[in-house]
Amino acid sequence: MARYDRAITVFSPDGHLFQVEYALEAVRKGNAAVGVRGTDTIVLAVEKKSAPKLQDSRSVRKIVNLDNHIALACAGLKADARVLINKARIECQSHKLTIEDPVTVEYITRYIAGLQQKYTQSGGVRPFGLSTLIIGFDPHTGTPSLYQTDPSGTFSAWKANATGRNSNSIREFLEKNYKETHGQETLKLAIRALLEVVESGGKNIEVGVMTKEHGLKQLEESEIDAVVAEIEAEKAAAEAAKKAPSTKET
Amino acid sequence: MESVFGMVGKDFAIVAADTSAVHSILVHKTNEDKIMILDSHKLMGASGETGDRAQFTEYVQKNVSLYQFRNGIPLTTAATANFTRGELATALRKNPYMVNIILAGYDKETGPSMYFIDYIASLHKLDKAAFGYGAYFALAMMDRHYRRDMTVEEAIELVDKCIVEIRSRLVVAPPNFLIKIVDKDGAREYAWRQSIKDAPVSAA
Numbered sequence: 001m002a003r004y005d006r007a008i009t010v011f012s013p014d015g016h017l018f019q020v021e022y023a024l025e026a027v028r029k030g031n032a033a034v035g036v037r038g039t040d041t042i043v044l045a046v047e048k049k050s051a052p053k054l055q056d057s058r059s060v061r062k063i064v065n066l067d068n069h070i071a072l073a074c075a076g077l078k079a080d081a082r083v084l085i086n087k088a089r090i091e092c093q094s095h096k097l098t099i100e101d102p103v104t105v106e107y108i109t110r111y112i113a114g115l116q117q118k119y120t121q122s123g124g125v126r127p128f129g130l131s132t133l134i135i136g137f138d139p140h141t142g143t144p145s146l147y148q149t150d151p152s153g154t155f156s157a158w159k160a161n162a163t164g165r166n167s168n169s170i171r172e173f174l175e176k177n178y179k180e181t182h183g184q185e186t187l188k189l190a191i192r193a194l195l196e197v198v199e200s201g202g203k204n205i206e207v208g209v210m211t212k213e214h215g216l217k218q219l220e221e222s223e224i225d226a227v228v229a230e231i232e233a234e235k236a237a238a239e240a241a242k243k244a245p246s247t248k249e250t
Numbered sequence: 251m252e253s254v255f256g257m258v259g260k261d262f263a264i265v266a267a268d269t270s271a272v273h274s275i276l277v278h279k280t281n282e283d284k285i286m287i288l289d290s291h292k293l294m295g296a297s298g299e300t301g302d303r304a305q306f307t308e309y310v311q312k313n314v315s316l317y318q319f320r321n322g323i324p325l326t327t328a329a330t331a332n333f334t335r336g337e338l339a340t341a342l343r344k345n346p347y348m349v350n351i352i353l354a355g356y357d358k359e360t361g362p363s364m365y366f367i368d369y370i371a372s373l374h375k376l377d378k379a380a381f382g383y384g385a386y387f388a389l390a391m392m393d394r395h396y397r398r399d400m401t402v403e404e405a406i407e408l409v410d411k412c413i414v415e416i417r418s419r420l421v422v423a424p425p426n427f428l429i430k431i432v433d434k435d436g437a438r439e440y441a442w443r444q445s446i447k448d449a450p451v452s453a454a
Contacts, residue, residue, distance in 0.1 A: 065319055089319045093312040 019127055020120050023076075023151035026129035027163060030075035031062070034170055034194045035133040036160040036178075037146040038186030042135040044073040044208045045194045047165065063208035063218060067092040069136050070108055071208055071216040075164025076130030076151075084128055088112050105136035109147040109155050117153025127151040131163040137212045144212075160189070166197040184227075191224070192231050200228055252297035253384025253416055253424060254284065256352040256364050257396060258377045259405045262433035263354035263362040264440070265295040266409050268384070268416075268424030273300075280446050285430045288314045289324055292355040293430050293437045294334075297381050298369060299348035306347045310334050327355030331365035331373060339371035346370075350381040356432045380412075384424075387415035402431070406440070413443055 012018060031047040046062040063073045066088050074081045091111050095103045103111075112132060119127050131150040138145065148163060149155040160178050162170035173196050174189075181189055187209055198204055202221035205228075210216045219227075252272075256265040271282040285295040286307040294310060296303045313333065317325050325333070331353050341347055351367040366372070366379040378396050380388040391412045400408070409429055417423045427443040 061322075067319070086320065089316060092319075093316045096315075097308055097312045 017120060017152070020152045023127040023129045024131075027076040027131045027151065028165065028167070030077070030130065030164045032162065032164040032166055032170060032194060032197050033062075033073045033075045033133055034160075034162045034174075034190050035073065035135055035146045035148075035158070036174070036181075036186055036190040036193070037135070037144050037158070039180055039182040040144070040211065041181075041183055041186045042137075042144045042146055042210045043187050043190035044071060044133060044135055044210075045190045046073050046075075046206045047194065047198045048204050048206050050204070061218075062206050063216070065216050066108060066134075067102060067136075068215050069102060069139055069210075069212075070105060070134065071136065071210055072132050072134050073208070074130045074132040075167075077128070078130075080128040081130050081132075084112060084115060084130070084132070087115060102139040104138050105134060105145040105147060106157075108136075109134050109149060113149040113153050113155040115153075116149060116151055120151070120153060133161065133163060135210055137210070142212050144210075160193070162193065170194065170196055187227060188231055191227055195228070195231065200232070201225065202228065251383040251420065251422060251424075252284070253380065253382040253388065253420075253427075254295045254297040254350065254352050255380035255385065255388040255392075255409075255412060256295060256354050256378070257392060257400075257405060257408070258354070258362050258364045258398070259400045259402060260398075261356075261361060262402060262405070262431055263293070263356065263364050264402075264405050264409060264429060264431050265293045265352050265354050265364075266413070266427055266429045267295045267297065268382075269426045269428050269442075270424040271300060280424075280426050280444075283428060285428060286311055287430070287437045288330065288355075289318065290436050291324070291357070291432055292327060292330060292353070293432050295352040295354075295430075297350050302347045302349050306337075306349050307351075310337070326357050326360070327353065327363045327365070328357075328360075328375075330355065331367065331375070335367050335371050335373040338367065338369065342371055352379055352381065354432050356434060356437075358434075362433065383420055384412075384416040387419055388412040391415055410443070417445070 033046045036043045044063050051057045066072055092103050116128050119125050134147045146158050147155055148161050160174040170193050173193050202225035207219040207224050208216050252268055254267040265285050267284040269282050270280055271278040285293055288294050288311045294307050296307050314325055348369050350369050353365040356362050366374040366376050378392040395408050413427050425446040429440040431440040
């Protein structure tokens with residue numbers, strides 16, 4: 001196996017590209033990120049690992065704008081993310097300049113995935129160590145979309161997805177609990193999913209809500225705390241309702 | 251011949267441009283918008299080679315957007331002017347853009363400002379400026395009547411005086427003008443001054 005790590009342009013005998021798989025490992029160590037698509041709202045929620053006391057947390061934004069109608073969150077190597085995000089932002093403007101139309105979510109996802117793939121098939125480079133969740137509204141039809149890309153360069157559309165740390169548990173939760181939602185319900189579903197693996201509280205989660213009219217809105221810590229409180233109250237009420245009938249049995 | 255001119259008032263800046271698109275002896279259209287809105291608080295009026303004008307102003311607009319996405323804050327008017335001049339200067343000795351530009355903007359910290367950038371990449375920060383043959387008449391009127399603390403109404407009166415001079419004294423005078431304004435509330439269209447009306451066409 002050791003012989004097939006070196007230059008990633010080489011396949012292993014059993015058809016693996018080990019560098020790409022190692023990149024996926026790097027993603028699995030990154031912070032948890034969740035995306036949920038509603039009918040009129042799309043939500044990205046990202047785990048914020050506890051910041052060192054002296055760090056100015058405003059300089060570490062995990063959910064970023066690529067254009068007025070597109071946002072991105074990622075899990076994995078943040079420095080690699082900066083490079084990809086920069087290229088994607090340039091492509092968004094370049095597309096508007098040549099085509100006179102804003103990009104569709106699918107176009108920019110395809111572009112980012114294409115970049116990630118290029119780095120799995122070039123000499124002397126390593127793949128980008130991150131998976132992205134890309135959300136946005138189609139500039140003409142207004143349909144909401146959520147896409148995911150990964151270090152191999154594959155991408156697909158999702159109703160809800162998670163990446164990064166414990167993404168499997170989050171995805172399980174989403175598969176059990178997903179339904180078509182809108183507005184506040186979409187936001188609550190995303191946060192509930194993330195809270196499965198992250199310590200509850202506004203300072204551990206970063207949330208971005210995208211709507212067609214207002215674009216991306218980053219929630220304040222207090223707003224997140226309010227929603228978390230609502231979710232916990234609902235959970236407590238559900239627990240109480242479950243316990244009530246069983247008191248009859250002794 | 252195209253005219254673009256502008257002036258800075260008390261807490262706003264105005265850019266006015268003619269709206270004729272001309273090719274040799276043919277007038278293609280009389281409602282061409284030559285004042286590009288770069289972002290929420292910047293206007294770029296441009297005159298010159300039609301293709302270069304559209305291409306260059308759109309290029310500047312997309313780069314202003316890109317800066318905002320990358321850095322989370324908008325470019326200042328001064329920075330935009332210097333960027334624009336830099337692009338013109340770089341292209342000058344290879345593949346020059348034949349575009350003259352009046353850039354006006356409003357910054358929260360420094361208020362309204364206006365920059366004169368000609369096609370050979372001169373840059374001047376000014377209170378009043380004009381391009382084209384119409385400049386001979388517009389500058390004369392502005393030199394006579396302009397004051398730094400004019401209100402919007404007074405400034406528009408002066409703009410109208412300039413337009414009247416251009417219309418009456420220039421042999422191939424453009425018939426229609428467009429006026430845009432930028433102040434603390436943003437950049438927007440202010441008014442048209444039309445003496446010939448085209449059939450209404452939706453903007454490209």
